[in-house]
Amino acid sequence: MGECCGNIKTRLIYSCSGCVDVGEIADKVARKLTIEGYGKMTCLASISAGISGTIASAKSADENVTVDGCSVACARKTLENIGVKPAESYTLTEMWLEKGKTTVSEEIIDVVSQQIKQGIVSEAQSKKEQGNNKNTGCSCGSC
Amino acid sequence: MKIEILGMGCPKCKKTTQNAQQAVEELGIDAEIIKVEELEKITEYGVMMTPALVIDGEVKVAGKIPSKQDIMNWIEEKK
Structure with missing residues (x-):
């Protein structure tokens, strides 16, 4: 369990923990981030199951961070479905990993964990986020 | 109605219990307030x-x- 009486910032981490390689890496990254004290991993399935305690915790946390393996973004969408917008959302395939082509290794888990702790988002993901904020321009995809 | 206060006994938990007691008293309802510390x-x-x-x-x-x-609002919703 997280904090009680203190005024320490509460950061909860959710991973999609999906069945493919990037889902497994997302799961292990979330566990590593918890061990390293970056935040506290919480059961995403519990949110999906409608467990009131987990939902109330997500709504009260200072920060919620989602780690998704692929762009289906189950973790982020699960939180959004209960009206919680994550403070940070990471999608491993939009960082640098390839779905179905990545070997799960300690080295990759270490690198991704470090990047999340440093708030590093890939160039591709940044561009996509910038694009989502644009209200002008054509839709050709090459501009 | 059963109201449980979850907490290890810190000042915030005590304040929550106090607010729950006041809410129950003010509404004049029959509710059991239980502290859960385990x-x-x-x-x-x-x-x-x-x-x-x-x-x-x-x-x-x-x-x-x-x-x-x-707490009073939540109790009213449950009635």
């Missing part, structure tokens, strides 16, 4: 932060002290 029981509810307040098995808030008014 970590095992607290985690069974899935809460990640305390204090938490549970009404008839549903966690209404976690990690914050609910106001008396909040």
Whole structure:
């Protein structure tokens, strides 16, 4: 369990923990981030199951961070479905990993964990986020 | 009605209990207020932060002290 009486910032981490390689890496990254004290991993399935305690915790946390393996973004969408917008959302395939082509290794888990702790988002993901904020321009995809 | 206050006994948990007692008194309802301090029981509810307040098995808030008014509203919803 997280904090009680203190005024320490509460950061909860959710991973999609999906069945493919990037889902497994997302799961292990979330566990590593918890061990390293970056935040506290919480059961995403519990949110999906409608467990009131987990939902109330997500709504009260200072920060919620989602780690998704692929762009289906189950973790982020699960939180959004209960009206919680994550403070940070990471999608491993939009960082640098390839779905179905990545070997799960300690080295990759270490690198991704470090990047999340440093708030590093890939160039591709940044561009996509910038694009989502644009209200002008054509839709050709090459501009 | 059963109101449970989840927490290890810190000042925030005590304040939550106090607010719950005042809410029950003000509404004049028959409710049992129970303090749950055992970590095992607290985690069974899935809460990640305390204090938490549970009404008839549903966690209404976690990690914050609910106001008396909040608790009164939740009790009214459950009636």
